[in-house]
C-alpha cells in the first residue's frame with residue numbers, strides 16, 4: 044500500500060516510524076511518504092492560509108498549495124481521505140475498506156479547514172472521503188491521520204504476527220471484546236474466571252461470547268441494537 048500524507052506539520056508523523064507501522068515500512072508492506080504542504084507555496088512567506096469569505100473567526104487554507112500538492116502526489120488509483128469534524132464517522136468497516144486500497148492520500152487541514160473547492164476539484168478525479176474520529180474538535184487533521192493509519196495498517200496482511208487477533212477484537216464482529224486475563228491466576232485476592240483455566244475450549248468460547256454481548260449491551264446499546272437477533276441464541280452466561 045502506498046500512502047501520501049500532506050501537512051504543514053510533517054514532524055507530527057514521526058510516530059509512524061515506530062512499532063509495527065515502522066516495521067511495515069521497513070519490509071515494504073507500506074510505502075509511506077510525508078510531505079510539507081509549504082513545499083507547494085510560491086511566496087516568500089510560504090503562505091498556506093487566508094481570511095474566510097463571508098467573515099467569521101480564524102483562517103482558511105488556500106486552494107493553490109493544496110491543488111499543487113495533490114497534483115504532485117496523485118496517481119490513477121489514489122483515494123483522498125480528509126479528516127474533518129464535519130466528516131462521516133470513521134469506523135472499523137472503513138478501516139477494512141481503506142486497507143484494501145492501493146493508494147491513500149491524506150490531507151491534513153488546520154485552522155478553520157481547507158477551501159471547499161479543493162475537495163470538490165479533487166472529487167472530479169478521485170474518490171474523496173471526509174471522515175471524523177468522533178464528536179469532539181481537534182486542532183487539525185494530523186492526529187486523526189495517525190489514528191487512521193494505525194487502524195488501517197494493522198489490517199494489512201503480514202503486519203500483525205497473529206492474524207487471529209483480528210477476529211476476536213472489539214468491533215471485528217460488531218461486538219466489544221470480552222475481558223482478558225493473564226498470569227498470575229490470583230492477584231490481590233482477585234482470581235481469573237475459572238472457565239478460562241478449565242481447558243474446555245467450548246465453554247471458554249461461549250463465556251467470551253456471552254461477556255462480549257453483556258459488555259456491548261451495557262456500554263454500546265447502539266451496537267447491540269444493530270446486532271443480528273438470530274445471533275443471540277447463544278446468549279448463555281452459564282458457560
Ligand SMILES: N#Cc1c(-c2ccc3cc[nH]c3c2)n[nH]c1N
Pocket residue numbers: 125126127128130151152153154155156174175176177178179180181182183184185187
Ligand atoms: N477527523 C477529525 C476531527 C477533527 C478535525 C479534523 C481536521 C481539522 C482541521 C482543522 N481542525 C480540524 C479538526 N476534529 N475532531 C475530529 N473528530
